[in-house]
Amino acid sequence: MTLDHVETLECTRCGATFDPERVVYTCPNHEGVAGILEVVYDYDVVDDRFDAALDGDIPNQWKYRAFLPVDTDAEPVTLDEGGTDLLDAPRLGDELGVDLRVKNDGLNPTGCFKDRATSIAATKARFGGQDVVTCASTGNAAASLAGYAARAGLDCRIFVPAAAPEGKLVQPRVYGADVLAVDGSYDEAYDLSLEVTDAYGWYNRNAAINPFQIEGKRTVGHELAEQTSDEIPDWVVFSMGDGCTIAGCWKGLREFAELGYVDDTPKLLGVQPEGASAIHDAFHGAEDHETVAETLADAVAVGRPRNTVKACRALAGSGGTAVTVTDEAILDAETLLGRTEGIYAEPSGAAPVAGIQAARAQGIIDPDESVVAVVTGFGLKDTQGAKQAVGDVTEVAPSLDDVAALYGTGDDGAAGGDGGSDGSSLTGRGA
Structure with missing residues (x-):
């Protein structure tokens, strides 16, 4: 067994280090979950092991196994996540006034971007001898973890806010998970999942605290770097909830540039609903940047993001920025994306389109700049949200x-x- 390409887990606040072979979620030197950990690699080992051709042929995210924090003896728990196409979007680009491509990660096996992270969680849990996996979720992570737990032969117990969309709560039950609806917000469901983890020792997939989850998400950065190596975009746009996704993408993009696989990196634009804008507010200097999340984009309805630090570092490091959009703008973007390009996204997945519109209006993105919008969830995840935009038949x-x-x-x-x-x-x- 070997995990020799992973050097340590490092606290993003105080720099304390921890053994990557142990199950450690956060740095104990900080109250609550403030001490988020970063996975630090030996890139000489990674570079030596990564021998795949960067030819745009990406069967799944395990093409980048040399970069993933799993033991070399571990058998991946996979449903062929990743490897999603990068589509030209000329009709939508004309509407927005940009040169646009869309990375449609709603086509992952359970219908959302989170499968990239969950594959890593299930692989590490099974290889580490865990029997039960858990997480808190507004729906997408619940379905993702349930599906991969079924694939791995693990028991799955999930905590969701009672107001989560019903369609998202049916899917994990089909996969055989126990779905526990918490009479409260996502943040309260999240806190309960942490208490349960401490009490019972279940393996917690929550990407906001499990340091290995961002490492799976960063494969979207690897894929984008490879897919755009001949034409690096000016901007890559994500919606933001806990901050893990945009932070992971930036790490992947930066790694490929620093290793010399590609020539440059794009700027990142992070998009949040006005009713759940904590990362945006923190990035722009607000002292009080936590709130009660109120938005129809449930997948990013996070009032207390745990990865604000990593997300803000990603935005700053890329030379990018963050914008907020209204729920109405998100619904309009959902139908605009559908009728121009035939891509059906849930509200959080369509938020990047609304963000591009906002950034164009504010002069952040210039006319005819090249942009990649990343759709993170399939529209059938939340048909009630879409119905608000299109009305009845x-x-x-x-x-x-x-x-x-x-x-x-x-x-x-x-x-x-x-x-x-x-x-x-x-x-x-x-x-």
Whole structure:
């Protein structure tokens, strides 16, 4: 057994170090979960072991196994997560006034970006002899952990706020997990998951404290670096909740640049809802940057982000910044993304599109700059959110007359009457 490419776990606040072979979540020198840990690598070993061709062929995230903090003897718990396509998005780009590509990570096995991290958690838990895995979640991490726990043969017990979308709570139950709905907020569910971890010794997947989870998420940075090596974008845009995802992406992007695999790194734009803006507020200097999260984008509805420090360092290190957007703008972005590019994202996954609009309006992103928007979750995760944006279906009788009343009766079949050719004028016309 060997984990010799991982040197240590280092506290982001005081620099204390810990054995990476032990199950350590946070630095005990700080109250609560303030002492977030960073995985430190021996990049000479990593570089020596990484011999994959950077040719854009990425079957899954395990192409980058040399960078992942798992024992060389560990068998990966995988459902072929990662390796998502980078799609040109010319119609949406024209709407936003940028040269746009979309990385659609909603196509991961359980429908969300979090599978990248969960694969690492399940691999380490099984290899370390753990029997039970747990986490707190607004829905996506719950489904992801449940699916990978089933794959690994582990018991899974999840804590969610009672207000989490029902669709997201069905999925983990199908995977066989125990889903415990906490009568409170996500932050209260999170705190309970930590108490349970201490009491029972279950392996905690929470990306905000488990230092190895960001390491799985950073594979999106590796993939983007490889996929854009010939045309590095000016900006990469993420929604932010706990701060883990954007911090992980930056670490992956930076690693590939520092190792000489690519020539440069893009700037990062972090996007948060106005009702859950703690990282944005901290980045822009607010002293009191914690709040009660109030947003329909449940996947990023985090009032007390645990990885604010890492997220802000990523934004600053990349030369980027953060913006906030309204829930209304997020819903508009969800439908804009769908009708221009055929990509169905949940609200948090569409938030980057709203963020690009805001950044363009504020002069942060210049006209015709190149941008990659990362969609982090599939739209079927939250159909209720989308329904607010599109309204009800249009009801018609089983009669051609009703259709003609909408579209006209031209011989060429073109739309006429009071209906537009894209059907957009029908929104909200249901009974």
